[in-house]
Amino acid sequence: MSVATAREVVRRRRADYLKAETRAEQARILDELVGLTGYHRKSLVRLLSGPDAAKPPSRPPGRTSTYALALPLLRKLWAASFFACGKRLETFLPDLMGLLVAAGEIKVTPFEEKLLRSVSSATIDRLPAADRSPKLRGLSTTKAGALLRSQIPIRTFADWTEQEAGFLEVDLVAHCGDTTRGEYLSALTMTDVMTGWTVLVPMKGKGQQGTVAALEMARKQFPFPVKGIDCDNGSEFINAHLVKYCAARQIIFTRSRPYKKNDQCHVEERNGSVVRQFVGYQRLESDEELALLRLIEVRVNRYHNYYWPMMRLLCKERQGSKVRKVYDTPKTPYQRLLALGDVAADVTKARLAQEYADPAQNPAALLRAITDLLEKLGEK
Incomplete structure (x- = not known):
C-alpha cells in the first residue's frame, strides 16, 4: 500500500474514531488500521485525533492595516x-x-x-498594480547621415558637465507599427539634461526640413533659452539644414557616438517612459491622427513637466562585486527648474506657477483628457 493510499484510509476512518464512545471501539479501529497500513499505533493516534491533514491550516488573522482608512x-x-x-x-x-x-x-x-x-x-x-501588458520594442528607423558627421563634435554621456538648463538631447520616435514602409508619423522628443523638462512635437515623416520646423516649434515651448542640442547620427539631424539652424541661433550642436545609446540616455529614457507609455506602438499615418496626436502630446508635455517626479543619478558606489546607485530626492522638472533659478523673467515664473496650480488642468483631469484622446486615436 502506498503512503498516499494509507493516509486516505486513515482519513476515512477518522470520523469513526472520533465518534467512538468507548476505548474498546477506538482500540478495535486502531487494530484494524495497524493491520491495513502497518503504521505504529502511536502514529495512528496522532493522525486520527490531530488536525485534519486534508484541510488547510487556518491562518490567524493579521493586524488591521494602519492605512486601511486612507x-x-x-x-x-x-x-x-x-x-x-x-x-x-x-x-x-x-x-x-x-x-x-x-x-x-x-x-x-x-x-x-x-x-x-x-x-x-x-x-x-504594496498597492496592487494593474495588469501590465508585456513590454514591446519599437523598430529603429535611424539612417546614418555621413556627409557632415566629421564636422559635428561628439558628446558622450560623461561630457554633460553643465549645471544650467538649456542643453538638450533630441531624438525621433517612429509611430510606424510593424513596418517602416511608407510615410508615418513620428514624435520629436527634446529633453533638457539638467531639469528633465521635455517637449514632444508630432510630425509627419522624418524629412530634414520637417525636422527643423518641429525643432523650432519645440524650442519655443521651453521656458528657458536653448543653448545646446545633442542628437544621434540619423540623417534627419546630421544635415546642412540643422547645422545652419543652430549656427544662426548660436546653439551648440553636438552628436552622440554611433551605436552608443547611453550617450543619449536622458532622451532615450523619455522615449520609453513617456512616448511609448502613453501613445504605444501602433502605426499612425493620417492627418486626422496627426491632429489627435498633437492634442495628446500638448497635454502629455504639461503633465510630465509639472507633475512627473523623477530621480537623478548622483553617483555609483562600488561595494565589493556590487555597484550601489545613489539618487537624489525625486522632483518634478518644474521643481528642478525653480531650484536652479534659470527662469530669469518674473513673467515666465508667474506663468509657470499659474499653470502648475490651475485647477482645470490638475493631474487627474489631464490624465482623463489624455485617456479620452487616446481612445479616439485607437478608433481611427
Whole structure:
C-alpha cells in the first residue's frame, strides 16, 4: 500500500474514531488500521485525533492595516501620478494631494491627511498594480547621415558637465507599427539634461526640413533659452539644414557616438517612459491622427513637466562585486527648474506657477483628457 493510499484510509476512518464512545471501539479501529497500513499505533493516534491533514491550516488573522482608512485615497493619488513607484511618489504626495483637493478631485479629512503624509514608499509599492501588458520594442528607423558627421563634435554621456538648463538631447520616435514602409508619423522628443523638462512635437515623416520646423516649434515651448542640442547620427539631424539652424541661433550642436545609446540616455529614457507609455506602438499615418496626436502630446508635455517626479543619478558606489546607485530626492522638472533659478523673467515664473496650480488642468483631469484622446486615436 502506498503512503498516499494509507493516509486516505486513515482519513476515512477518522470520523469513526472520533465518534467512538468507548476505548474498546477506538482500540478495535486502531487494530484494524495497524493491520491495513502497518503504521505504529502511536502514529495512528496522532493522525486520527490531530488536525485534519486534508484541510488547510487556518491562518490567524493579521493586524488591521494602519492605512486601511486612507487606502481609497492613496489609490486615487497613485492613479493621478500615472502609477509612479513609491520612491518617486512619496516626496510628491503632499503637493499632489494639495493640487487635487484644490481642484475638487478628492476630499481629505485631517486624519486621512495625517496618514497620507506619513506613508512610506514601501507601503505605496504594496498597492496592487494593474495588469501590465508585456513590454514591446519599437523598430529603429535611424539612417546614418555621413556627409557632415566629421564636422559635428561628439558628446558622450560623461561630457554633460553643465549645471544650467538649456542643453538638450533630441531624438525621433517612429509611430510606424510593424513596418517602416511608407510615410508615418513620428514624435520629436527634446529633453533638457539638467531639469528633465521635455517637449514632444508630432510630425509627419522624418524629412530634414520637417525636422527643423518641429525643432523650432519645440524650442519655443521651453521656458528657458536653448543653448545646446545633442542628437544621434540619423540623417534627419546630421544635415546642412540643422547645422545652419543652430549656427544662426548660436546653439551648440553636438552628436552622440554611433551605436552608443547611453550617450543619449536622458532622451532615450523619455522615449520609453513617456512616448511609448502613453501613445504605444501602433502605426499612425493620417492627418486626422496627426491632429489627435498633437492634442495628446500638448497635454502629455504639461503633465510630465509639472507633475512627473523623477530621480537623478548622483553617483555609483562600488561595494565589493556590487555597484550601489545613489539618487537624489525625486522632483518634478518644474521643481528642478525653480531650484536652479534659470527662469530669469518674473513673467515666465508667474506663468509657470499659474499653470502648475490651475485647477482645470490638475493631474487627474489631464490624465482623463489624455485617456479620452487616446481612445479616439485607437478608433481611427
